[in-house]
Amino acid sequence: MLQNTFLVARQAAILFVLMGAGGLAAKAGWLSRDGAKQMTNIVFYFATPCVIIDSFLTADFTPELVGGMARTAVFAVIAHIAGILISLPVFRREQAERKSVYRMALTFSNCGFMGIPLARGVLGTECVVYISVYIAVFNLFAWTYGVSLFRPGKKLSVRSIFLNPGTTSLLVGLAVAALRFDPPDLVSEPIRLLSALNSPVAMMVLGYYLFTTSLRPQRGEGGMWAAVAVKLLVIPAAALAVSYALGLSGLWLAAALILAAAPSATNVLLFAARFDGNTALAARAVSYCTLLSMVTMPVLLGVALAINPV
Numbered sequence: 156m157l158q159n160t161f162l163v164a165r166q167a168a169i170l171f172v173l174m175g176a177g178g179l180a181a182k183a184g185w186l187s188r189d190g191a192k193q194m195t196n197i198v199f200y201f202a203t204p205c206v207i208i209d210s211f212l213t214a215d216f217t218p219e220l221v222g223g224m225a226r227t228a229v230f231a232v233i234a235h236i237a238g239i240l241i242s243l244p245v246f247r248r249e250q251a252e253r254k255s256v257y258r259m260a261l262t263f264s265n266c267g268f269m270g271i272p273l274a275r276g277v278l279g280t281e282c283v284v285y286i287s288v289y290i291a292v293f294n295l296f297a298w299t300y301g302v303s304l305f306r307p308g309k310k311l312s313v314r315s316i317f318l319n320p321g322t323t324s325l326l327v328g329l330a331v332a333a334l335r336f337d338p339p340d341l342v343s344e345p346i347r348l349l350s351a352l353n354s355p356v357a358m359m360v361l362g363y364y365l366f367t368t369s370l371r372p373q374r375g376e377g378g379m380w381a382a383v384a385v386k387l388l389v390i391p392a393a394a395l396a397v398s399y400a401l402g403l404s405g406l407w408l409a410a411a412l413i414l415a416a417a418p419s420a421t422n423v424l425l426f427a428a429r430f431d432g433n434t435a436l437a438a439r440a441v442s443y444c445t446l447l448s449m450v451t452m453p454v455l456l457g458v459a460l461a462i463n464p465v
Contacts, residue, residue, distance in 0.1 A: 164453035166276035170269065170358050171449055177362025191363040194356050195425065202353040203267050204324035207290065209350045210283035211328030212343060220284065223407035227285045230411050231292035234394065238262030239300060241385060249378050252433045255304040256423060257382040260440045263297060263420040264386075266290050267321070268361060269445075272354035274413045277456070282410040287325050289414050294321035297422055305430035361421060361445060368438040376436060382419070383444045387451040391416035395455065409456070416455045418448035 180186035186194075214220060242258040249257060264270065266289050274282045298319060331338075338346075372379065394415040419441050427437035 164449075164457075166273055167449050167452055169276065170272055170354070173355050173358035174362030174365060174445075176355075177359030178366030179362075180359065181363045181366045186359075186363055188367070191360050194360050195421075198268070198353060198357045198360065200320055201349050202356060203271065203290075204320045204327075205346045205349040206271055206283060206353045207287035207321070207324040208328045208331070209343075209346050210280060210287060211332045212338070212346070213280055214284045214332070215281075216332050220281075223285055224288050226407055227288045227411060228292060231289040231414075234264075234390070234415060235262060235292065235296045235300075237393075238390065241389070242382075245381055245385070246378055250375070253376070253378060253436060256427060256433055256437045256440055257378045259301055259304050259423045259426065260379075260419040260437070260444065261382045261386050261390075263293065263301065263422060264414055264417040265420045265445070266293050266414045266417060267353075268357040268421055269448075270414050270417045272357070273417070273452075274410050275354075277413070278406060278409055282406055284328075285407055285410040286414065287321075287328060289411070290321040291325040293420075294319045297420075297426075301422065301426055302430070305426055305432045364421070364424065364438055365442045365445065368442050369435070370439060370442060372439065373436075376439070379436065379440050379443070382440060383447060386419055386444055387416070387448055391451075391455050395458065412456060413452075416448070416452045418444040418452075 177186065177191075181191075239258075239262055242261045245261070246254045246257045266286060270286055270289070271283060274286055295317075330336075391412065394412060421441060424434060424437040424441050426432065427434045
């Protein structure tokens with residue numbers, strides 16, 4: 156178990172060093188808020204989709220892999236529904252502006268920015284196929300339930316629900332796999348190079364927000380700690396217990412638990428900014444959750460890998 160915990164802690168530490176680079180760039184004035192938003196768009200629209208597509212180009216689609224993808228889809232749906240149901244009574248009495256931030260922070264994991272680089276470092280490239288399925292489900296919930304938190308009563312766009320980077324790249328990857336298409340180097344090499352941007356650029360963006368946000372909690376923000384505690388401890392521990400009870404194991408289980416144990420998604424902050432929510436509170440919630448995850452993730456994943464080795 157200690158060896159597994161050290162492996163995960165080492166990979167998490169690498170990611171936090173990259174976040175430190177983003178913080179340094181912010182403090183030195185080399186990276187502005189507009190620049191961070193532009194870097195986010197690069198990750199969101201180019202790097203992460205290329206990571207997902209590249210995973211399908213390199214994966215060996217065995218029946219076991221396809222079965223794992225189906226289980227991941229089911230796991231993702233259950234995880235998001237569970238987060239929604241848990242958040243409803245916990246934050247029932249909170250002010251509306253805070254409630255939207257808390258509920259989204261509890262429900263949505265940082266599966267793209269932190270899940271992909273951590274899983275790739277610990278488990279290898281093959282696991283990204285599973286994570287891409289999780290991201291597609293994440294996007295479906297984010298652009299329906301997530302948007303409704305900040306825009307109650309507003310009609311949702313079908314286009315935004317299905318035509319987003321996560322879902323679109325998954326469909327492209329599935330098409331490539333189904334057609335057994337082997338693209339020429341002129342296509343595959345740029346995809347590979349763009350996918351390599353995902354970890355460093357995403358972590359630098361997170362680092363920017365960490366180092367430019369006032370981390371001092373404000374009066375009345377006690378619900379933030381409840382959201383962080385449930386997100387980092389209750390949800391992944393429950394996922395581990397259920398998985399162990401069902402006898403699940405292997406690469407699929409490890410990848411799924413990385414996603415369950417990941418901190419709150421940066422989309423909490425991005426959605427708050429886009430839909431005129433409480434961006435300061437969202438930044439604090441994501442920042443605290445991300446910092447504390449450096450302790451909780453290695454321990455939980457160490458336990459998971461000790462129980463069910465990959």
